[in-house]
Amino acid sequence: MGLERRAYARVGLLGNPSDMYGGWALSFTIADFSATVRLRPSPELLIQPHPHHDLVAFPSLPQLVSRLQSEGYYGGVRLLMAICKVFYNHCIQNNISLKAEKFTLSYDTNIPRQAGLSGSSTIVCAALSCLLNFYDVSHLIKVEMRPNLILNAEKEVGIVAGLQDRVAQVYGGDWFICLCITQDFSQEHMDKLGHGIYMPLDVNLLPPLYLIYAENPSDSGKVHSSVRQRWLDGDEFIISSMKEVAQPAFDGHKALLQKDYTELARLMNKNFDLRREMFGDDVLGSVNIKMVEAASKFTGSGGAVVALCPDGDSQVELLRKACQEAGFVVQQVKVAPSVLTDARGAVKFISFLVER
Incomplete structure (x- = not known):
């Protein structure tokens, strides 16, 4: 019998990208977009390419080159292989025995490419869930440690990121407030616990939010950012700015508790303004900036924007009109369902606090 596991797209609401720089972040996952991974026992271990995302047959050489220029050397096969390696090595290092059975992994996703x-x-999160269940080791690998495994798998293929997305996805559709310090910097809490600390909030604190994205890939990232190197070099402006970027997530926690959505909207705008000062318009990209000008702030690294309309329906209509005129897709966000339970039964997380 096969397994099928799903993980949801993540929206970074506040604090982005300070989770990579010793800061805080508030993020959540949405039901609108997801990835599904399927695992079935098989005579040989096979990582199955996706017919579209892992395309290897082209009508001509120019079309191959065009595909690479527009989408790069991407695809999910490399991600599935990476999490298999990281999962196996983690089990070996922690004396977790694995049965000798083999499997086939396949995946599908409807998450827009390069949309942040x-x-x-x-994809990696859903695959890890399959591996944990197939080998029956879920009880041996703590939930708090799983975001680290996902991040390590992505690092295997050269993806640079922090933990906040992976924590949100591991907890399966929950809001999170996270105080994150990655392994690149302070190790105090990671050395002590090996994971973050998570704090739930009531799901009813969630305001209506709207996701705006371009159907064509984002132009973000075509200009290399020097922010990380400047951080490592001790650049005072970047270090102080990252602290400022982290503060809206902390303040946003309070705004959510008070259901002060006007303040939440102000913090979202502030988050983007600070990020823009650090990274510059060339790095953020003209399409991303145009979307933000129509709405509010990036969901992640760029490519999509999440907007809050505290003034009600009239403001929503203005948002829809602005996005339509600019050629962007806009839709109300649906919060993804929680998959966690504890001794008391189902737990609906809406927020988390990570302190490492």
């Missing part, structure tokens, strides 16, 4: 919705880690 954490599509890669979604």
